[in-house]
Amino acid sequence: MKDVEEFFTTNQKIDYCINCAAYTAVDKAETEVEKAFEINAKGAKNLALVCNAQDAILIHISTDFVFDGNKTEPYTETDIPKPISVYGASKLQGEVEIQKTLKKHFIIRTSWLYSEHGANFMKTMLRLAEIRDEISVVSDQIGTPTYAGDLADVILKIINSKNTNFGLYHYSNEGETSWYGFAKAIFESCKNSVRVTPISSTQYTTAATRPKYSVLDTARAKKVFNSIPYKWEISLKKAIENR
Ligand SMILES: NC(=O)c1ccc[n+]([C@@H]2O[C@H](COP(=O)([O-])OP(=O)(O)OC[C@H]3O[C@@H](n4cnc5c(N)ncnc54)[C@H](OP(=O)(O)O)[C@@H]3O)[C@@H](O)[C@H]2O)c1
Structure with missing residues (x-):
């Protein structure tokens, strides 16, 4: 908290704070419960407190994993979240802390983020394809892959348009697929003939x-x-080209 306060007060006036930081090790979170909540809930609350004191707008990234996955049609912002993992619960608590603390916030829930940067599903698949002839991928989890570059564009749009419709939003690319479908599309996009099961x-x-x-x-x-x-599928092609 002290570090965040110091950052805000020793820099020029900050109008927007974009929080992409999170504890994202979904499986490890099951045993590192305290750490996940410390970063995803308390960390988000600390940012909200400082934004409130400094009159800054907080743009916070949250996740589709706040839902239990029992629906069969797209989740809206009014659907009641019911996380089934520690990661999901800690991210939901982060949302709640922000909503309680700060009016001027945009909470953007997104899904299956990937890009040409960092570690993510697309990069993992491409790395595995270099060392394997066959890759098995889960086909019974359905979601929407979202290109981080598109999410960044929307965030910039919110800022540049000085939008003040604060609140909770869902943003992802269009369409749906399974992790298996996503993997197949990744390999098709770069003409890799690895077998996907x-x-x-x-x-x-x-x-x-x-x-x-x-x-x-x-x-x-x-x-x-x-x-x-x-x-x-369109955004995936951009990510493949940009890699
Ligand atoms: N990946 C997905 O599929 C997905 C889907 C929906 C929503 N999201 C959300 O999108 C956001 C970005 O996720 P991502 O996939 O890009 O995750 P990521 O690659 O793991 O990035 C998370 C970042 O948070 C930083 N961080 C972690 N703990 C921190 C702390 N205590 N203080 C400061 N920085 C800290 C990490 O820094 P270090 O690199 O130094 O550790 C890392 O740069 C997160 O809010 C996540 O919940 C992700």
Whole structure:
């Protein structure tokens, strides 16, 4: 908290604070519960407190993993979150802390983020394809891959338009697929002939349970930010080209 306060007060007036920082090790969070909440809930609250004191707007990134995945149609902002993992619960608590502390906030829930930078599913698949002839990928979890570059564009749009419709938004690329479908599209986009085999979640057990279905309804973001997201397949091609 002290570091955040110091950063805000020793720099020029900060108008916007974009919080992309998070504890994102979904499986490890099941055993590092305190750490996950410390970063994802208390960390978010600290930023909200400082933004409130300094009259800054907080743009906070949250996740589709706040939902249990039992729906069969896209989740809206009014659907009741019900996390099924420690990571999801800690991210939801972060949202609650911000909502309690600071009026001037945009909480943007997004899903299945990837890009040409950092560590993410697309990069992992491309790395595995270099050392394997066949890759097994879960086909019974459905969501929407979202290119981080598109999310960044929407955030810039909010800032440049000085939008003050504060609140909670869902933003992802358009469409839906499984991790298996996403993997196949990654390899098709770069003409890699590695064999991809669909498997069920029960064949690929992880410490944390993932939602079976976590597609987000982006109607509110489209309307308020005047932004039509690209289809996920189109954005994937951009990411592949940019790598
Ligand atoms: N990846 C997804 O599929 C996905 C989906 C939906 C929402 N999100 C959300 O999107 C945001 C970005 O996720 P990401 O996938 O880009 O995660 P990421 O690659 O793990 O990035 C998280 C960043 O947070 C930083 N960080 C962690 N603990 C910190 C702390 N105590 N103080 C300051 N910085 C800290 C990390 O720094 P170091 O590198 O130094 O550790 C890292 O740069 C997160 O809010 C996440 O919950 C992600």
